[in-house]
Amino acid sequence: MRRLLFHHARNLLSSTKDLSSLQSLRLLHVCIIGSGPAGFYTAEKMLKADDKVEIDILDRLPTPFGLVRSGVAPDHPETKIVVNQFTRVATNERCSFYGNVSLGNSVSLPELRQIYDIVVLAYGAESDRSLGVLGEDLRGIYSAREFVWWYNGHPDCYNLEPDLKHTDTAVIFGQVALEPLKVYLVGRRGPAQAACTTKELREILGIKNVNVHIQEADLVKSPADEEGLKNTRIQRRVYELFAKAATSAPHPAVDQRELHFVFFRKPERFLSSDGCNVSGVRLEKTCLKENGGSGRQVAVGTGEFENLNCGLVLKSIGYKSLPVNGLPFDSQRGIVPNVKGRVVSSNQTEHEKVEHGLYVVGWLKRGPTGIIGTNLYCAAETVMSILEDVHKGEYVQSSKPGREGLLHLLKDKNLRFVPFGGWEKIDCKEKMKGQLQNRPRDKITSWEELLKAANE
Ligand SMILES: Cc1cc2nc3c(=O)[nH]c(=O)nc-3n(C[C@H](O)[C@H](O)[C@H](O)COP(=O)(O)OP(=O)(O)OC[C@H]3O[C@@H](n4cnc5c(N)ncnc54)[C@H](O)[C@@H]3O)c2cc1C
Ligand SMILES: NC(=O)c1ccc[n+]([C@@H]2O[C@H](COP(=O)([O-])OP(=O)(O)OC[C@H]3O[C@@H](n4cnc5c(N)ncnc54)[C@H](OP(=O)(O)O)[C@@H]3O)[C@@H](O)[C@H]2O)c1
Ligand SMILES: *[C@@H]1O[C@H](CO)[C@@H](O)[C@H](O)[C@H]1NC(C)=O
Numbered sequence: 001m002r003r004l005l006f007h008h009a010r011n012l013l014s015s016t017k018d019l020s021s022l023q024s025l026r027l028l029h030v031c032i033i034g035s036g037p038a039g040f041y042t043a044e045k046m047l048k049a050d051d052k053v054e055i056d057i058l059d060r061l062p063t064p065f066g067l068v069r070s071g072v073a074p075d076h077p078e079t080k081i082v083v084n085q086f087t088r089v090a091t092n093e094r095c096s097f098y099g100n101v102s103l104g105n106s107v108s109l110p111e112l113r114q115i116y117d118i119v120v121l122a123y124g125a126e127s128d129r130s131l132g133v134l135g136e137d138l139r140g141i142y143s144a145r146e147f148v149w150w151y152n153g154h155p156d157c158y159n160l161e162p163d164l165k166h167t168d169t170a171v172i173f174g175q176v177a178l179e180p181l182k183v184y185l186v187g188r189r190g191p192a193q194a195a196c197t198t199k200e201l202r203e204i205l206g207i208k209n210v211n212v213h214i215q216e217a218d219l220v221k222s223p224a225d226e227e228g229l230k231n232t233r234i235q236r237r238v239y240e241l242f243a244k245a246a247t248s249a250p251h252p253a254v255d256q257r258e259l260h261f262v263f264f265r266k267p268e269r270f271l272s273s274d275g276c277n278v279s280g281v282r283l284e285k286t287c288l289k290e291n292g293g294s295g296r297q298v299a300v301g302t303g304e305f306e307n308l309n310c311g312l313v314l315k316s317i318g319y320k321s322l323p324v325n326g327l328p329f330d331s332q333r334g335i336v337p338n339v340k341g342r343v344v345s346s347n348q349t350e351h352e353k354v355e356h357g358l359y360v361v362g363w364l365k366r367g368p369t370g371i372i373g374t375n376l377y378c379a380a381e382t383v384m385s386i387l388e389d390v391h392k393g394e395y396v397q398s399s400k401p402g403r404e405g406l407l408h409l410l411k412d413k414n415l416r417f418v419p420f421g422g423w424e425k426i427d428c429k430e431k432m433k434g435q436l437q438n439r440p441r442d443k444i445t446s447w448e449e450l451l452k453a454a455n456e
């Protein structure tokens, strides 16, 4: 009924061309897919910018907050405080959370675009870059994403159970951390190009009862390294930390774990002694060459090989986003093509075409890099584009149903969602379970139990 009124009002007003007052009458229906930092920062900014905005946040999990829950290490509680801010957004009266609703499985993108004026994609990067070498699918080789999901209790990986007992050597590509006796962190470039922060490196080097091994020869800097280090303070300090660790004497104690930083090596193939489990990796030595005129130094093989035995391999070479039907996707870069957050489709030969009412934010927009705070700036840019389009009057003619339409759609499909209150029940239960063990929380890790807890 109200919508009908707006409809008449719109016709009336568009004849007098008074678009601004019309905008202040009508609700703008926004759907955000994904409840990680990118989704929540976008929702927060939209709610603040315009009080005629109503937002529905969908997530395929029954739990919100994306990688803040399932990526950030459990021993970094201070990083997770941002969850309080996101909870205030989710409980805003113009915002609603719909968990257990998956874009691509439960609902399709065309369905959502029919219902909402604006759809913002914020579903992150839930697949992995691959090394593309022989033996990559042997047992005992995992992506960092799977491994992190496993120890963080993500319901898609709770039964991964990597065999840490029968393994005394783990190899990690891409240089990140962990438990067995000997850990080799292998990087294809040198200590002057390591992809970590000083804080992260200090944490690893500071783990008790671990002897750190770094080849001093790897610390020799080329003129190009010197040039590169001059320009970035963080990289310079990371390099200095490596140099210090390489020259400090090892602890004499017995029964210690070993952490080996192996630089200038890339995997050529994985090895197996039983044809099923990984038993080692064949590494090729690399050297650095400048890539064209880009100034970036890249690792190239030297044709020299060596084998390293191990029973567990973690590939930590980066995440990758997944496409969904009906969405332009750049499979090379693993992102949704966009101009300042406006999704564009292009057919190579012609100019880019802006997809009306479709926006993107976060790792899906920029690729899988950056900390939580990076998504705040990313969301600011996307919201700026949305508001520009709103003020241009792009959504004035629309009479889409928004939330009411979503509820109908889910009902028609016989799908039950988990509201924010359902997550709060899960949250409560996890905290209570944790209290018994003197921990802040004990996560519920299976789909079945999560959905049960949400409905109790
Ligand atoms: C292991 C790890 C540790 C990190 N630690 C830190 C740290 O300590 N500090 C820091 O500042 N940053 C950290 N980061 C970076 C930070 O987590 C990211 O920058 C940030 O989470 C990216 O936000 P996002 O919203 O784009 O994606 P995500 O956080 O991944 O959120 C995506 C959301 O979309 C949902 N989703 C996925 N597919 C669908 C679908 N088809 N339908 C519906 N919903 C879907 C997911 O369930 C998820 O909730 C870490 C990242 C990783 C990988
Ligand atoms: N505690 C934290 O704050 C925290 C923790 C984890 C992640 N994060 C955030 O999450 C983002 C992603 O982190 P990430 O570790 O997944 O990715 P990343 O920072 O991009 O690092 C990827 C690493 O893998 C290497 N690599 C890529 N392809 C390779 C290949 N084919 N062979 C060998 N090595 C390869 C890269 O080497 P090259 O440099 O040679 O390409 C690089 O060292 C980061 O931007 C970070 O901000 C933060
Ligand atoms: C692979 O390793 C597991 C134990 O980690 C073992 O049970 C299994 O038999 C091994 N596979 C083969 C083919 O030997």
Ligand SMILES: *[C@@H]1O[C@H](CO)[C@@H](O)[C@H](O)[C@H]1NC(C)=O
Pocket (backbone or CB within 6 Å): 347, 349, 350, 353
């Ligand atoms: C590309 O898109 C433009 C504009 O939508 C269209 O005119 C053109 O025919 C398309 N070209 C191809 C090769 O599909």
Ligand SMILES: *[C@@H]1O[C@H](CO)[C@@H](O)[C@H](O)[C@H]1NC(C)=O
Pocket (backbone or CB within 6 Å): 100, 106, 415, 416, 417, 418, 451, 452, 454, 455
């Ligand atoms: C969650 O979604 C699944 C698959 O769509 C469905 O079978 C289940 O009933 C839903 N459960 C709840 C509690 O929402």
